[in-house]
Structure formats: structure tokens, C-alpha cells
Amino acid sequence: xxxxxxxxxxxxxxxxxxxxxxxxxxxxxxxxxxxxxxxxxxxxxxxxxxxxxxxxxxxxxxxxxxxxxxxxxxxxxxxxxxxxxxxxxxxxxxxxxxxxxxxxxxxxxxxxxx
Amino acid sequence: xxxxxxxxxxxxxxxxxxxxxxxxxxxxxxxxxxxxxxxxxxxxxxxxxxxxxxxxxxxxxxxxxxxxxxxxxxxxxxxxxxxxxxxxxxxxxxxxxxxxxxxxxxxxxxx
Numbered sequence: 001x002x003x004x005x006x007x008x009x010x011x012x013x014x015x016x017x018x019x020x021x022x023x024x025x026x027x028x029x030x031x032x033x034x035x036x037x038x039x040x041x042x043x044x045x046x047x048x049x050x051x052x053x054x055x056x057x058x059x060x061x062x063x064x065x066x067x068x069x070x071x072x073x074x075x076x077x078x079x080x081x082x083x084x085x086x087x088x089x090x091x092x093x094x095x096x097x098x099x100x101x102x103x104x105x106x107x108x109x110x111x112x113x114x
Numbered sequence: 115x116x117x118x119x120x121x122x123x124x125x126x127x128x129x130x131x132x133x134x135x136x137x138x139x140x141x142x143x144x145x146x147x148x149x150x151x152x153x154x155x156x157x158x159x160x161x162x163x164x165x166x167x168x169x170x171x172x173x174x175x176x177x178x179x180x181x182x183x184x185x186x187x188x189x190x191x192x193x194x195x196x197x198x199x200x201x202x203x204x205x206x207x208x209x210x211x212x213x214x215x216x217x218x219x220x221x222x223x224x225x
Contacts, residue, residue, distance in 0.1 A: 043215040091157050105157030
């Protein structure tokens with residue numbers, strides 16, 4: 001199993017530009033999570049999906065952030081327009097919500113907004 | 115100006131020692147807890163989990179203890195190795211599938 005796959009691994013963009021982060025969860029998992037990790041705030045849950053439906057987006061910082069999950073094998077996190085304070089490592093994780101439900105994390109996307 | 119970041123507590127041990135990493139959680143309704151290990155440049159990696167109807171669970175070289183009375187979780191690593199050096203996070207499940215992470219503890223293992 002390839003695990004959770006995120007792309008790109010690194011993204012450098014200018015302030016004001018649109019940024020799209022991508023995630024492919026582990027096949028068969030039906031829950032998907034987007035987290036943001038910074039030195040200031042640690043690991044924060046932004047949004048999570050169950051069976052492709054957003055369940056809780058209360059962690060999304062503001063309207064500039066949006067996430068979609070058009071099918072069971074793909075999700076995107078979009079920031080438009082991006083700002084320097086969005087610089088962080090963004091992680092995607094997936095799990096199977098039955099029995100043991102540990103979440104498996106991808107390698108993350110390091111976003112730098114200049 | 116100087117930015118203020120999270121001050122991660124750090125535990126420094128010698129190779130071969132036993133390590134104990136502690137975590138306090140906040141929600142008495144949380145029913146599932148996980149310990150994750152994060153190495154530099156990588157995503158968090160699952161170590162061990164425990165459900166709220168248990169107070170102890172053992173894995174290979176690791177043991178998790180849960181004290182619901184004081185909302186405290188600990189991770190014990192036996193015979194700590196340099197490869198155990200990482201940041202360790204506890205996570206609690208609040209509600210349906212929502213995993214909330216603690217701030218983390220840095221473990222430094224010297225040979």
C-alpha cells in the first residue's frame with residue numbers, strides 16, 4: 001500500500017495567488033482529514049470528511065480556505081488568495097471508521113507564501 | 115519582532131533508559147486515544163492506541179496508560195534507542211472521528 005499521497009511536497013507562491021493542495025487517501029478508507037502544522041499553533045484540524053461529505057469544517061481559518069472531496073480517492077484544499085501567514089505544513093490523513101480508527105498521515109505539503 | 119512559538123517540552127534520555135511521556139487531555143467525553151511519533155520532515159506515524167474502557171495497553175517496547183479520573187495519558191518506551199528521537203503527540207477522539215492533537219513532547223535520545 002502506498003499510503004496517503006500528498007502533492008506537491010513543497011510549494012512556494014506569492015501572496016495573492018491561488019494554491020491547491022492535493023491528497024489521495026488510502027484505498028478503502030472512508031474518512032479524510034486536513035491538518036495544518038505551524039510552530040505557533042501546533043497541529044490543527046482544519047476539516048474532515050466522511051464518505052466524501054464534509055462533517056466538520058469548524059477549523060477552517062477563514063473563507064479563503066476551501067476543501068473538496070469529489071470522490072473517495074481524491075481531495076483538495078484550496079487557499080485563495082494566499083497570504084504569508086498561511087505558510088505551514090499541511091497534512092492529509094485518512095482512516096477507516098470502524099473498529100480501530102487510527103488515522104494514517106501523508107508526508108505533508110510545505111507551503112511558503114512570500 | 116521575535117515570533118513566539120510553541121515551547122515543546124523536551125525529554126532527554128540516555129540510550130537504554132526507559133522513557134515516559136505524559137499528556138493531559140481536556141474532554142472527559144473522549145473515548146479513544148492515540149500516540150503518534152513525528153520525525154523531522156515526516157508526517158505523524160501511529161504508535162499505539164487505547165480505548166476509554168481500558169487503562170493499559172502494551173505494544174512492542176511501548177505501553178500506554180490511561181487515567182480517566184485525572185484525564186491523563188502516558189506513553190512508556192522501554193530501552194529507548196536513538197531512533198526513538200522524535201516529537202510525540204497524543205491525540206484524543208472527540209465526537210465522530212474528530213481527532214484533536216496535543217502540543218507534543220520532543221524526545222532526545224543520546225547514545
